[in-house]
Amino acid sequence: MKHYDYIEWLLYKNKMLTKEKLDEMEQHLFNCDTCMEIFLTLIDEEEVRSAGKFVTNNFTSNVIEKMPKLKIVKHKKKQKKKIFNYQFGYYVAVASVTIILTFGGFYTDLVDIVPKLSASIKVPNKSTNIIANFSDSIVDSTSSFLFSIENIDRNKRRKNIER
Known part of the structure; x- marks a missing residue:
């Protein structure tokens, strides 16, 4: 469904479009709530006052009287x-x-x-967690590297003490 924008509705309101376009937009207005909201924002106080001159005070009661009586249907x-x-x-x-x-x-x-x-039922071996194994290997490598550095330092200290 094609929606019309604010400017198109403004042109519609001022009747600045062709008759065919006005009819098309009017039909769209009956079916589209989004466009109806846009169109209603275009109505100002002056238009509401001028429309009040044409609508009589008993308009609502006249419309209700002319409506056919509806039967209330009870659920079976x-x-x-x-x-x-x-x-x-x-x-x-x-x-x-x-x-x-x-x-x-x-x-x-x-x-x-x-x-x-x-x-x-045999439970298959759990698959190894590659990420956990990788991080374990990094920790092990780092620990062994630090341990070797500490051993080198200890060995140097011992040699210095022995001299």
């Missing part, structure tokens, strides 16, 4: 009853399957089989 209880019947039917079906499985010994066999299955 049958629809709710149908939904209840469907839900009850599903409940009965699930309960029936559960009872059949219980009497057939499915759950008892399941309790016996699960420990056997869990014992037979």
